[in-house]
Amino acid sequence: MAAAIEVQAGNLKRPLVVLIAEDEILIRWALADELRGFGWDIIEVATADDAIEVLQTAIEVDLVVADVNMPGRANGFDLAAFVIRERPWVKVVIMSGHARPQDRSERLFDIFVAKPFDERELGEQLRSLLVGNTGAD
């Protein structure tokens, strides 16, 4: 049975759901592929606007991983601010090659990742963030 459909069935144990907002397809795919290896459900979007649209559906997202500079109206920091305001239980990871964590005074993220990054290392960091260090989910 499809994991994504199990999520929709609700209430029962479901895979973790991670929303990746990144406009570079190579980076997005590599990270998504790494995280799918954990058995998680991954939603890939290329803009913060699409990410906000997903967050407004019935999909229960556990973590948003966002680039800062993306095409469209909203950037990654705007997306993070939306999550903190509207979905405060959702964890946020910001990744950027240009922006710095101190660029915004508010606390907008759980982890800040400088690009370029190793997706395997980031995957382990995200696993620690979501399920602790036990390696079990």
Added chain:
Amino acid sequence: MSDEHDHSSETILVVDGDVIARTVISDYLRHCGYRVIEANSGEEALQALQHEKFNVNAVLSDVELPGELSGFDLAQWMRQNRPGIPIVLSSAVERAAQLAGDLCEQGPALAKPYEPKAVIDHIKRLKGKQVPD
């Protein structure tokens, strides 16, 4: 299809600007055993097709896409530059799910894990239900 053909390494590129439809259809194909690359636009699809890492075997694309390139433009580019890779276009999500079901029947598992109708129902459910604020 030859029995000697290794389906497990087959890669499908799914091109759709509708994130919910693309995600559900891509996950369906993954459950059928395919490796799936998701592209949000024709421009992203071209990047994937030109990157050797992806080694795309078939493309499933929506006709209308965000950005400058439509599905027709993508098909035309492929006819000139990647003539060996089949592309199927659809303008409706029902058709896309059906095509994905057909791919499943030819794919690594040689069977559909669930029917395309379930894919459509799932997309509609996800789109129809907004979380109350």
